[in-house]
Amino acid sequence: MIIDVHTHTPRHRTAPPAAEQKLDALWRPDQKASTAHTWDDSVAAMKMVDRAIVFNIASDPRGDVPDDGQLIYATPQVNDDTAAFVRAHPEKFIGFLTVHPHDPRVMEEIERAAGDLGLRGIKLGPNYQHFDPLGEEAFRVFKRAEELGLPVLFHQGTSPVQFADLDFAHPRHIDRVAMAFPELRMILAHMGHPWQIDCFVVIRKHPHVYADISANFYRPWSYYNAFQLATEWNVLHKLLFGSDFPIASPQETMDALWRVNDVTEGTKLPRVPEDGLEAILHRDSLALLGLE
Ligand SMILES: [Zn+2]
Numbered sequence: 001m002i003i004d005v006h007t008h009t010p011r012h013r014t015a016p017p018a019a020e021q022k023l024d025a026l027w028r029p030d031q032k033a034s035t036a037h038t039w040d041d042s043v044a045a046m047k048m049v050d051r052a053i054v055f056n057i058a059s060d061p062r063g064d065v066p067d068d069g070q071l072i073y074a075t076p077q078v079n080d081d082t083a084a085f086v087r088a089h090p091e092k093f094i095g096f097l098t099v100h101p102h103d104p105r106v107m108e109e110i111e112r113a114a115g116d117l118g119l120r121g122i123k124l125g126p127n128y129q130h131f132d133p134l135g136e137e138a139f140r141v142f143k144r145a146e147e148l149g150l151p152v153l154f155h156q157g158t159s160p161v162q163f164a165d166l167d168f169a170h171p172r173h174i175d176r177v178a179m180a181f182p183e184l185r186m187i188l189a190h191m192g193h194p195w196q197i198d199c200f201v202v203i204r205k206h207p208h209v210y211a212d213i214s215a216n217f218y219r220p221w222s223y224y225n226a227f228q229l230a231t232e233w234n235v236l237h238k239l240l241f242g243s244d245f246p247i248a249s250p251q252e253t254m255d256a257l258w259r260v261n262d263v264t265e266g267t268k269l270p271r272v273p274e275d276g277l278e279a280i281l282h283r284d285s286l287a288l289l290g291l292e
Contacts, residue, residue, distance in 0.1 A: 003285045004052040004250045006153065006189055006214045006242030008035070008071050009082040009095070010042045011056070020070075026160045027247045028218045035070035037246040039085060045249045046092055051286060052250075053242075054082055055096035055123035055153070060130055061103045072128055075099060075109050083117035094291060096121035096153060100129055101137035110144055120291055121185075125155035127169035134173055142181050151185035151289040153212075157193040171199040171211075178206040185289045187240060190215045196226040203238045210288060211235075212242035213280060217256030224263045227272040236276040240285045254281060 015021065016036050023032035046052045057072045058079075079097045086095040097113035099106045099122065113119045122145050126133045133154070145152050156171050171192035178186065188211040192199030196216075203209045216223045230236045243250040257280065261271045286292045 001051075001284060002049045002250070002254075002281060003241060003283070004046065004049045004243050004245070005187060005240045005285050005289075006212045007042065007046070007052045007054050007245040008037075008247075009054045009056050009078075009085055010037045010039050010246075011070055011073070011081055012036060012038045014038055028215070030218050033247045035246060039088065041246065042085070043089060043092070045243075045245050045251075048254070049250050050092075051094060052092060052245075053094050053096055053121065053153070054085060055098055055121075056082065057123060057125045057128055057155070058098040058100045058103070061100055072125070075103065075105075076112070079109065079113040079117055079119060083113070083119060086118070094121075094286070095119040096123045097150075098123045099141065101131045101135070101141050106137075106141065107144060110141070110148075110150075114148055114150060121151040121153060121289070123153050123155075125164075125169070127159055127164040127166060128155060128161065130163075130165060131168065133168060134176055139177075139180065142177055142184055146181045146184040149290055151187065151291065153187040153189060155190070156188045156199065156211075157190050157195055171195055171202050174209065175202045175205070178202065178209050182206070182208070184208065186210070187212050187242075187289070189242070190244070191226050191230075191239070193226070194222060196222070197229050197233075200230055200233045200235045204233055204235050210238050210240050210285075212240045213257075214242035214244035214253065215247060217248070217253060217259075220259070220263055223256070224260055224269075224272070227260050227277065228270065231270075231272055231276065236273075237279065239280050240283055240288070241281050257281060
């Protein structure tokens with residue numbers, strides 16, 4: 001069983017006009033990526049996984065952060081799109097809703113998206129959405145998520161977007177969220193890159209807080225270091241498989257897992273245990289998140 005816990009809902013059923021399909025060098029250092037993927041693109045990329053979680057990010061109703069037009073856009077459309085896609089492929093995809101904590105209709109949208117639309121978790125990007133993860137508005141969302149059994153996946157760590165506040169996505173803040181909401185299942189995306197160690201000390205102390213490995217393999221030295229640190233801190237078992245599709249595919253992410261130790265060749269550096277890496281690929285993440 002392979003579960004991809006981090007993929008982005010295709011906004012387009014069919015290919016959009018060429019002007020919207022531009023490849024962007026922002027998202028990964030080794031190649032350009034397009035965020036204008038279609039339903040068919042997602043279905044094809046997820047052939048190799050058994051289940052995949054899909055979501056996008058609700059834009060800021062205050063208009064403070066520019067809408068990137070593809071992965072970050074307004075409710076209710078962003079949740080309707082995810083629900084429509086999941087309804088077309090229910091055997092494969094599990095949809096997460098997204099909201100903006102400062103939206104005056106945030107609580108109604110959670111009820112609508114988790115109820116009528118059948119979405120089963122929440123995706124938030126505190127840096128992209130420009131909200132304080134320890135603020136009162138965010139805590140109202142976490143409280144309702146805990147009550148409804150909706151796991152929350154946070155974008156964590158760096159972003160190339162100039163006005164996305166890095167500190168709002170620092171994994172150390174999630175420690176306080178987890179202390180306030182100990183039953184809330186949470187996933188810290190991207191192992192909090194480049195603050196993987198800060199991410200690991202948080203997931204180490206909270207039984208229901210996990211991290212996904214997506215979007216790290218483009219930097220092989222920090223990728224190796226992340227898994228080596230995860231081994232030393234004994235949190236390899238808290239790492240979940242995820243790709244961040246369409247930025248990277250699950251196939252690329254799996255292939256990269258087998259190359260983690262390449263940087264140790266010809267050195268005395270310790271190898272990350274291969275069985276620990278293999279276990280990440282086959283982790284039963286849905287059970288851990290209470291989604292079975
Ligand atoms: Zn993502």
